Amino acid sequence: MDNKCPENVLEVIQTSELLVKVMEKKKQGLRLAQACAAVTEGHTQLSYSFANDEDFGLTTLRIVLEDNEEVPSITEIIPYAFFYENEMKELFGVNIKMINLDYNNKLYRIEEDTPFLPKGKEEA
Amino acid sequence: MGKRSVIPFGPQHPVLPEPIHLDLVVEDEKVVEAIPSVGFVHRGLESLVTKKDFNTMAYVAERTCGICSFMHGMGYCECVENMMGVEVPIRAKFLRTIWSEMSRVHSHLLWLGLLADGFGHENLFYQCWRIRERILDMLEMTTGGRCIFSVNQVGGVLKDIPDDMLKSIEEAITDIEAELKVVQKTLLYDYTVKSRLCGVGILTKEQAHDLGTVGPFMRASGIKSDMRLRGYDAYPYLDFEPITSDDCDCYARCDVRTREIFQAIDLIRQAIAKMPSETDLAVQVKDKPSGEYFMRVEQPRGEAVYYTKGNGSMFLDRMRIRTPTFANLPGLCETLKGADLADVGLLVITIDPCVSCTER
Secondary structure (H helix, E strand, C coil), X not given: CCCCCCXXXXXXXXXXXXXXXXHHHHHCCCXXXXXXXXXECCEEEEEEEEECCCCCCEEEEEEECCCCCEEECCXXXXXXHHHHHXXXXXXXXXXXXXXXXXXXXXXXXXXXXXXXXXXCCCCC | CCCEEEEXXXXXXXXXXXXXXXXXXXXXXXXXXXXXXXXXXXXXXXXXXXXXXXXXXXXXXHXXXXXXXXXXXHHHHHHHHHHHCCCCCHHHHHHHHHHHHHHHHHHHHHHHHHHHHHCCCHHHHHHHHHHHHHHHHHHHHHHCCCCCCCCEECCEEXXXXXXXXXXHHHHHHHHHXXXXXXXXXXXXXXXXXXXXXXXXXXXXXXXXXXCCCXXXXXXXXCCCCXXXXXXXXXXXXXXXXXXXXXXXXXXXXXXXXXXXXXXXXXXXXXXHHCCCCCCCCECCCCCCCEEEEEEEEEECCEEEEEEEEEECCCCCXXXXXXXXXXXXXXXXXXXXXXXXXXXXXXXXXXXXXXXXXXXX
């Protein structure tokens, strides 16, 4: 990431580190500002952005997933993340386990499965 | 323990301008739990990023919402500008600030009207929307549109506001301010209104933080945070402090938003007074976007997060908008716990929900 603005800090981590890192951010008093998925160069990447409301810093934890890799839900630590995780699961087919409020791919009530995944990737 | 039952609330309900559904677990007349569900108006706007080039996506972003459309277009453009390292002319920054604050005024007036309608004060609803028309007229005068303005582009803005129009805006906001002071007396000091709002839907400071709330909903719980203090657009040149309340209830949300209208009027005045004389409105953007960026702007409903990721072509890999209502829904569910069933409609309104924004 181009850090043209100091507010954008990116930490690339392993999936296995996710819960520990999220717990660290929570203990620092940071707020989960957003979480989203993106597909780039054939890989799905997840971004969890944490905001510091005092200095306006924004730190993003980034994980790059292998095909159909399982991701632990962070809702055990941040319960309100369930909307973000349901969105990633439904639109990108991210294999997130143990979401505290799982809409089972019916958050947006759309007929198409994983519509944001590039065509062909869902069959791979 | 009383008898528990589940009552569906929405997606069609008299207080709801847009469709959202809540499963309310109630015990007698008290709400024990609320489970939200959306998905009635999902449009998949973000997926258009593969079909529309990054310049055209500014118009798609603007169509995320019919109320804060300007700021959606602006937030997207500023995200791409930061990603590409584009410095926008100073006059464009001031113009964006003026249009942003005008959008905030009309959005808050729309909400105050809906709130008044929600607690049964129809005349107040008429008055708020009547005043709001003046702002919409000014937006139409300066941009040509009342809902969708299409004045943002990556690199700046497409239209200027000439000096005579700036003078007209100043005169109009002075009139609006005077009219609003009359309405404010009823909104904030009327016994009936206070009895309907005070002490209802408490969300403590700790809860507001722990549930990730944003905007006036968060500030009404005593958290002093406002993304405008980050210093984008012309805000570094303007004097203002976030408006907060420690009451944490529906009244506090009404109070904060009402005072934010006066603050927005003051910011418009300051921006007009400090408007740079330079005439450049935009820089030409010739490169193709690469890299990625997270941009945050303070919309009328609170912090919105924009994420763009480029790949060196005209089409972005990803454009994502996290809208304020998306962040405020968990907070809403918390305020509903323990609420009277009769207050549910009012509580839903007090977060100023924008469901179309949320679903994109």
